[in-house]
Amino acid sequence: MKMDPADLRRVNVFKDAPEEDLKLFVEKGIVRSIEEGEFFFFQGDPAAYFYVLIEGRAKLLQTSATGQQVNLRTITEWQMFGALGAVRENATYPATAQALEPSTALAIESSFLKEMMQNRPYLNINLMQLMTSYIMEMQERYRELATERVERRIALTILRLAAQIGKRTEGDGMTVELPLTRQDVAEASGTTMFTVSRVLADWERRGLVAAGRERVVIRNPHGLVQISEGLDQ
Amino acid sequence: MKMDPADLRRVNVFKDAPEEDLKLFVEKGIVRSIEEGEFFFFQGDPAAYFYVLIEGRAKLLQTSATGQQVNLRTITEWQMFGALGAVRENATYPATAQALEPSTALAIESSFLKEMMQNRPYLNINLMQLMTSYIMEMQERYRELATERVERRIALTILRLAAQIGKRTEGDGMTVELPLTRQDVAEASGTTMFTVSRVLADWERRGLVAAGRERVVIRNPHGLVQISEGLDQ
DNA sequence: CGAACAATTGATCCTCATCAAACCTTGTGG
C-alpha cells in the first residue's frame, strides 16, 4: 500500500508538521493490515512501535486479572495510538489494541518519534495536548463510573462514542451510527451486556435510538443528553 | 517565606534543571499558605497558575453534578499539580485542589512554564513522563472501579495512598500511616464512608490495620496485598 | 464541659449482576 505523506496531516499530532517530516515518518513506517478481532499489540508487550490508524476502527482495552475487559478508548481513522511508549524508557503497552473492523495502520518505531521530538517543538506541544485530553477524559470517566447510575453512564458512553467514532447517516433526521456490540458498550460504560440490552430496549420504546445487531443508531441526541444529565423523568 | 532554588530539584519535573532555571522559577513564584480544608483552586477556574507543594498534603478532586466527590490524586511535598493549564490554551482546571493539612505551595504562572518549555527539552520530557504516569494510573484505577469488588478496591486504594503519601512510622514493625478520614478513602475508592468503616473494622479484627480517627495505620502490608489480589479466603 | 465532627453499627432496600434459556441475525456450505 502506498501512502501520501500529506495524509498524515490529518493526524492531530502532525497537523502542523513540515512536509519533509511527514515524509520521514512515512518512510520509516510499516503498513500493517489486520482482520476484525485481531490485535495490533497486547498489554505488556514492549512498546517498540506507535501506530496511526489509516483505515477501520479499533479499541484500546485492559484486561483484569479475572479476565474481565474494560474499554479505555475507541480509535478511528487518523488517530494515533500506542504512543506512550515513546515517552518512557523500556516501556510496555499499558493496554491492548484490537481491531473492531478490518483495519490498516502505519506502525513507526517509538524510538524514531522520540528522536524526532528532540528538536521539533511542535511534536512536543501536540503530543502533550493529546495527553492532556486523555487525562481529562479519563478523570471524567472515572468520576462518572464512581458516581453515576448505569443508565446515565450508558447515555454518556454512547454520546462520547458517537462524537469519537460515530458516522453521520443521512436519511431520517440527523442520526449517528455506531458499529458496536452490546458487549462493547458494556465494557466502555462499566456494566454488563444484559443491562445495556435492557436500557437500549427501553430507549428504543421511547424513540431515542434504534438498536440492531452490532449497531446503535441515535435518533434523538437531545433526549440522550437529557438522560445523561439526569434531566428526564 | 524564603525558598532555596535548589530545593526545587526535588520536584520530579525539575530534577535535571540547571540552577539558573530554578532561580527563575522561584523568582517568578508566589508562596501561598492555606489552612486545612481550604483550596488552592477550583475546578473550572482559569488555570493561570501551576503549583508545587512545599509543605503539607493536598488532594485533587472532582465534584459531580449531584455534589458527590471523587478523589483523583493525593499530593505530597514536592509534587507539581495544576500544570495541565500550561499545555492548553485558555485552559481551566479540570479538578479542585484542597489542602488535607495546613499547606504551603509555590504558585507560578502557567504562561511562564509554557514559555520556558519552548527551548528547554528537559522540561518537555519530564512533563510528558509525568503525564504518562497519570494516564497509566487513571487507566488502571478506571479498570479497577469497573471490575473489582469494594474490598479489593479499598485495599488497592490504601496501598496506593500509602505509596504516595504514607509516612513510615517506626515502632511496632514496618507501618505506614495515612492521615485520612473514612470519607477521603471512600472518595478515592468509589464507595461510601459506611462501607469503608465496615471493611476497616473487619481488617482490624484480622490484625491487618489499626484504624483511628482520621488515621489508618497499615500493620500488615502483605496481607493487604493479598486482599487486593484476591488471594485471601 | 460542650460543640462539632468523625466513626460505628444495625436495619432496610434497591440497583444491577448473574444465570439460564430462548430468540434473532448473519453468513456459509451443500
Added chain:
DNA sequence: CCACAAGGTTTGATGAGGATCAATTGTTCG
C-alpha cells in the same frame, strides 16, 4: 435457496453486594 451453525441479543427469575438512612458512640478541641 434452504438449512444450519455461530454468535449476538433478549428476557425473565433470582439474589447479592452495597448504598442509604437513622441513631448512637467516640474523639478532639476550644
